[in-house]
Amino acid sequence: HGQEKKAGCMSRLIIVSNRLPMSLQAQEDGSYTLHQNVGGLATAIGPYHRSHKDSLWIGWSGIDPQKYSEKELAGIRQAYRESRCIPIFLSKEELNGYYAGFSNNTLWPLFHDFSHEAVFRQEDWEMYRKVNMRFAQVVEPLIRKGDTIWIQDYHLMLLPKMLRERYPDASIGWFLHVPFPSAEIFRSLPWSREILEGVLGANLIGFHTVDFSASFLASLHRLLPELPVNQDGVVEMPDGHRAAIDAFPIGIDYNLYRRTAHSSLARAMRRGIDEVCGKSPRHRYRTSVTAEGVAANEATASDANWWSHYMKEDIPESTLAKQAASSVGSRSNKVIVSVDRLDYTKGLPERLQAFGRMLDKYPEWVGHVTYYLLATPSREVVESYQRLKAQVDQLVGEINGRYSLLAWTPIHYITRSLSIKPVCGIYTAGDVALVTPLRDGMNLVAKEYLACHDGRDGTLVLSDMCGAADELTDAFIVNPYDIDMVCEALHNALEITPEESKRRNIRMQARLKVRTAANWCTSFLDSLRQVSAPGMTDRRL
Numbered sequence: 001h002g003q004e005k006k007a008g009c010m011s012r013l014i015i016v017s018n019r020l021p022m023s024l025q026a027q028e029d030g031s032y033t034l035h036q037n038v039g040g041l042a043t044a045i046g047p048y049h050r051s052h053k054d055s056l057w058i059g060w061s062g063i064d065p066q067k068y069s070e071k072e073l074a075g076i077r078q079a080y081r082e083s084r085c086i087p088i089f090l091s092k093e094e095l096n097g098y099y100a101g102f103s104n105n106t107l108w109p110l111f112h113d114f115s116h117e118a119v120f121r122q123e124d125w126e127m128y129r130k131v132n133m134r135f136a137q138v139v140e141p142l143i144r145k146g147d148t149i150w151i152q153d154y155h156l157m158l159l160p161k162m163l164r165e166r167y168p169d170a171s172i173g174w175f176l177h178v179p180f181p182s183a184e185i186f187r188s189l190p191w192s193r194e195i196l197e198g199v200l201g202a203n204l205i206g207f208h209t210v211d212f213s214a215s216f217l218a219s220l221h222r223l224l225p226e227l228p229v230n231q232d233g234v235v236e237m238p239d240g241h242r243a244a245i246d247a248f249p250i251g252i253d254y255n256l257y258r259r260t261a262h263s264s265l266a267r268a269m270r271r272g273i274d275e276v277c278g279k280s281p282r283h284r285y286r287t288s289v290t291a292e293g294v295a296a297n298e299a300t301a302s303d304a305n306w307w308s309h310y311m312k313e314d315i316p317e318s319t320l321a322k323q324a325a326s327s328v329g330s331r332s333n334k335v336i337v338s339v340d341r342l343d344y345t346k347g348l349p350e351r352l353q354a355f356g357r358m359l360d361k362y363p364e365w366v367g368h369v370t371y372y373l374l375a376t377p378s379r380e381v382v383e384s385y386q387r388l389k390a391q392v393d394q395l396v397g398e399i400n401g402r403y404s405l406l407a408w409t410p411i412h413y414i415t416r417s418l419s420i421k422p423v424c425g426i427y428t429a430g431d432v433a434l435v436t437p438l439r440d441g442m443n444l445v446a447k448e449y450l451a452c453h454d455g456r457d458g459t460l461v462l463s464d465m466c467g468a469a470d471e472l473t474d475a476f477i478v479n480p481y482d483i484d485m486v487c488e489a490l491h492n493a494l495e496i497t498p499e500e501s502k503r504r505n506i507r508m509q510a511r512l513k514v515r516t517a518a519n520w521c522t523s524f525l526d527s528l529r530q531v532s533a534p535g536m537t538d539r540r541l
C-alpha cells in the first residue's frame, strides 16, 4: 500500500484498454447506472483506478451508438465520467474489423499457437489501424505533462507508437495479457513489423513470463535486426526513447477470493453440491444454481437405502468387485470442478476426453466422482467458437449417456454466466480443479481456486502451457494434449491425502498472498516510471 501511494503521488495514470471496467445499465427513469465488470483486468487494475482519484480509464463502451440519440449518448458519457471512465463508441463495421476480425480472428489464435484458426484479411488490418487511431484521438487531448499512460493487451498494439509520435517525452507502458508466440509463428503475420514498431512506442513492454519476453526479443531480432537491444532487454529507439522488455506475472486479489469462499452463498453451494454428489449420503438434495447465484436446496424423497439399491443394480459386477478391493468405494465421493470461458485455447474437449478415459480405466470412480463443468460461451459470432460449443455439447452428452446411473450423472454442465460468489461456491466444492488450457497467458482460475481453498485441502491439476505453471509448481502439472497423462494426474489428484494436498497448497498460497493483483500493478508502474524518467541510462537503478 505504501508503494502504491508513493507511485500514485508521482503522476496521474491514464489506463487504456479495449473494454472499460464498467458496464452500463439503463434505469426506468431514463438515467444510467454503472456496474463493475468481472474478469481479470477489471479486478486487477480496478482497485488501483478507484483508489487514485485522478486516474482515468479509456475504453470501448460495449454500446452500439446507432441505437441511441445524441442526448442519450451525452447522458451515457456523463454516467461514465462519474467513475472517471471515458467511453469510446464503435460502429458495427468498426467492431467487425477491429474486434471480431483482427483482434479475435487473427491475433488471438496466432498468439495462442492456433495458426490454423488465424485469418489474415487486409480489410480487418486496416480497420484495426483505424480503430487504434480512434483510441489515439480520444487519449491525446487528455494527456498532461507528467502523466503515465498504461495501454492494455493485443487489441491496442499500434497505440503506443501513435501516442509517442505526438508526445515524444510521454511515459507509456504496454502489457500483453496473452502469450507472445515464437518468432516462427509471429513472422507469418503479414503486418508483423508494423505491430512490433507499434508496441515499441512504449517505454516498458510487459509480459506474464520470461518466456514470452524472450519470444518477443527473438521476433525483434529476426524482424527488426537494425534495432540495438542491450543485455537487459532495453531497446534504443531511433527517436531517442528507450523501450524496456520485462516479465510481470499478474496475481489475484487473494483476500477477495478467500473471503468470498466463506460467504453464505458459496457455503450453501458447497453443501448443496456435496449432497448432490453423495458426499453426505443420508439425504439426497436437488440444487439449482441460478444466474443470480441462488443455491436452493430441495429435499427429494430418496434416502441412503434407496440410493445404494439403485447404485448397486446399475454398476456392473466387475466394477463392484474393484470398488470392494480398493479403498475408493468406502471413502467419501469426490467432486472435480473447472471454470472457463468457452474458448478453444482452454482445452475443453481434451479435458473431457481425459475425464471419460479415467472413468473407463478406473471404473471404481463410476458413481463416485462428479464433474462440475462451468463453461460460459464467449465470442459467439465467431464460427470457430460455434463449432467448439457443438463439440463440447456432444462430448458431455456422450460421457453422460455412456456412464450415467439412475441417480448419478458424471458431468454437471453449466453454460450460464455466473458472478463471483457462485463461481467461488463451485471452487470451494471442488476436491480437484482441472485447469488444462492448451495455451494461456497466465490463467487466473488456477489462482482463484487456491485462494478459495486457503487453509484447506483441494488439489490443482494444471496445464504446463499457461503462465501460471511457472509459479504454481506444486500442482499436478500436465501436458494438456496428453490425454493419458491428464487421466493419470486426475486419478492421482483424487486419491491424494488431505495432508499432502494441504502441504502442496500452503507453498503456492504463500506466494499468491504476496504476488497479488495490486502488487502486479504497482511493480509494473514503478518500473515504468523508472525506465521513462528523463536522462535515465540504466533501468536497474
Ligand code: ADQ
Pocket: 038, 039, 040, 041, 177, 178, 250, 339, 340, 341, 374, 375, 376, 416, 417, 418, 419, 423, 440, 441, 442, 443, 444, 445, 448
Ligand atoms: P481470460 O482468457 O479471460 O484472461 P483467465 O485468466 O482465466 O482468462 O481469467 C478469467 C476470469 O474470468 C477469472 O477471474 C474467472 O474467475 C472468470 N471466469 C472465467 N470463466 C468464467 C465463467 N464461466 N463464469 C464466470 N466467471 C468466469 C486473459 C488471458 C489470461 C490472463 C488474464 C489476465 O487470456 O491468460 O490470465 O487475461 O491477464
